[in-house]
Amino acid sequence: MAIEGADIVRAAAFLGAGISMGLGAIGPGVGEGMVAAKACEAIGKNPKEAGLLTRTMLVGQAVTESTGIYSLVIALLLLFVV
Amino acid sequence: MTIDVQTWVKVAAFTGGGLAMGLGAIGAAVGEGHTAAQANIAISRTPDMSGDIFKSMLVGQAVAESASIFALVIAMILLFTDYASSYIEISVVLSAGICMGLGAIGSGIGSGYPAGAACVGIARQPAMSGRLMTNMLIGSAVCQTPAIFSLVTSFIILFTDFSGRPINPTWAAIVGAGLASGFGGIGSGLGGGLVAETSCDGIARQPETVTPVTNVMLLGQAVTQTTAIYGLLVSFILMFKTFEATSALAPAAALLSAGICMGIGAIGPGIGEGFTARSAVDGIARNMNATAELTRIMLVGQAVAESTGIYSLVIALILIFVV
Numbered sequence: 001m002a003i004e005g006a007d008i009v010r011a012a013a014f015l016g017a018g019i020s021m022g023l024g025a026i027g028p029g030v031g032e033g034m035v036a037a038k039a040c041e042a043i044g045k046n047p048k049e050a051g052l053l054t055r056t057m058l059v060g061q062a063v064t065e066s067t068g069i070y071s072l073v074i075a076l077l078l079l080f081v082v
Numbered sequence: 083m084t085i086d087v088q089t090w091v092k093v094a095a096f097t098g099g100g101l102a103m104g105l106g107a108i109g110a111a112v113g114e115g116h117t118a119a120q121a122n123i124a125i126s127r128t129p130d131m132s133g134d135i136f137k138s139m140l141v142g143q144a145v146a147e148s149a150s151i152f153a154l155v156i157a158m159i160l161l162f163t164d165y166a167s168s169y170i171e172i173s174v175v176l177s178a179g180i181c182m183g184l185g186a187i188g189s190g191i192g193s194g195y196p197a198g199a200a201c202v203g204i205a206r207q208p209a210m211s212g213r214l215m216t217n218m219l220i221g222s223a224v225c226q227t228p229a230i231f232s233l234v235t236s237f238i239i240l241f242t243d244f245s246g247r248p249i250n251p252t253w254a255a256i257v258g259a260g261l262a263s264g265f266g267g268i269g270s271g272l273g274g275g276l277v278a279e280t281s282c283d284g285i286a287r288q289p290e291t292v293t294p295v296t297n298v299m300l301l302g303q304a305v306t307q308t309t310a311i312y313g314l315l316v317s318f319i320l321m322f323k324t325f326e327a328t329s330a331l332a333p334a335a336a337l338l339s340a341g342i343c344m345g346i347g348a349i350g351p352g353i354g355e356g357f358t359a360r361s362a363v364d365g366i367a368r369n370m371n372a373t374a375e376l377t378r379i380m381l382v383g384q385a386v387a388e389s390t391g392i393y394s395l396v397i398a399l400i401l402i403f404v405v
Contacts, residue, residue: 007330007331007332010330010332010335011330011331011334011335011336012335014332014336014339014401014405015335015338015339015342016339017339017343017397017401018338018339018340018341018342018397018398018401019339019342019343019346021343021347021393021394021397022342022344022345022346022347022394023346024347024390025346025347025348025349025350025351025390025393025394026346026347026349026350028350028387028389028390029269029349029350029351029352029353029354029387029388029390030350030353030354030357031354032383032386032387032389032390033273033351033353033355033356033357033358033384033387034354034357035383036354036357036358036361036379036380036382036383036384037357037358037360037361037362037383039379039383040358040362040364040365040376040379040380040383041361041364041365043365043372043375043376043379044361044362044365044366044368044369044372044376045365045369047369047371047372047375050375050379053379054379054382057379057382057383058382058386061383061386061387062386065386065389065390068389068390068393069393071390071393072393072396072397075343076397079397079400079401079404079405080405
């Protein structure tokens with residue numbers, strides 16, 4: 001099996017993409033779950049504010065999501081651009 | 083010293099067997115220890131109920147144990163089977179062992195939680211011991227599904243004939259399939275356990291809420307399991323798709339990477355969705371009138387937490403089918 005430099009670089013880019021998206025998905029997944037958990041607790045205590053709490057939860061989760069999107073962008077860059 | 087293929091296959095099979103049982107013992111041991119600790123707390127509170135609590139502890143531990151028994155089965159198969167002398171067998175035996183070992187971690191720990199909560203619940207509300215036992219068994223059984231996914235993947239890897247396929251990209255597909263199912267089960271097993279624990283706790287505190295609590299527990303657990311199902315899906319694609327022979331490294335790296343990406347990417351959403359469903363179930367147990375609002379916000383919150391798992395699935399599918 002002849003292994004050339006360009007082949008190794010491509011292989012490393014593919015592996016890097018998988019590791020980037022895989023590890024990058026852990027934090028947002030856990031973090032967004034915690035946000036939603038607190039929103040559930042708050043609505044359980046005060047169901048009348050469900051609308052306000054849902055909005056706050058979604059904004060908070062959207063910010064938490066950003067690092068997951070960075071991972072996705074890096075993975076796509078590694079797959080298609082680099 | 084030259085080492086022939088047969089020897090390398092044996093080395094890999096013994097290593098795989100060791101990894102299967104070693105990793106596979108972590109979850110069940112932690113989970114059962116938690117159950118026993120909670121049972122001791124429960125008996126110290128209500129010594130009169132020690133018989134029921136003891137029974138509930140043993141049943142709960144038996145369910146948690148099943149994950150490590152799966153690992154034992156795979157380890158035994160790896161130790162005592164004679165494999166063909168082919169390089170592909172090396173990745174087959176290693177992948178099957180790692181898959182089952184990793185896959186048993188989440189389910190073992192997760193199943194221990196509801197069993198512990200059921201023991202404490204029986205001490206608090208002896209009249210509900212029947213319903214608590216039922217709820218615990220349903221919740222623990224759902225927690226075991228990721229371990230069963232890993233068992234299925236390990237069996238398919240072990241008993242599929244890969245000899246007709248080209249060695250170069252296929253070895254990576256097999257290892258990737260094992261990693262996707264193995265890592266993918268950790269988060270879902272743990273998350274499902276958190277939900278079931280709180281539902282047992284809630285039923286013991288407010289026995290009249292048993293119906294909505296059990297229903298929302300099952301719904302929340304079902305959503306928690308989705309990332310493990312993504313892992314299983316990627317494993318199936320990697321195992322059953324035939325890849326073209328190549329002498330380059332990059333196609334193999336892409337398949338291996340797809341498995342790693344989906345497996346590790348499934349951990350976070352699984353745990354996070356478990357947190358969400360746990361709080362929703364807890365809220366319903368305290369305030370049954372808010373069931374509709376809580377179920378809705380739980381599902382919305384879980385859907386957003388799921389997104390990074392879906393990104394991982396997309397990247398894994400791109401790695402398999404596009405690049």
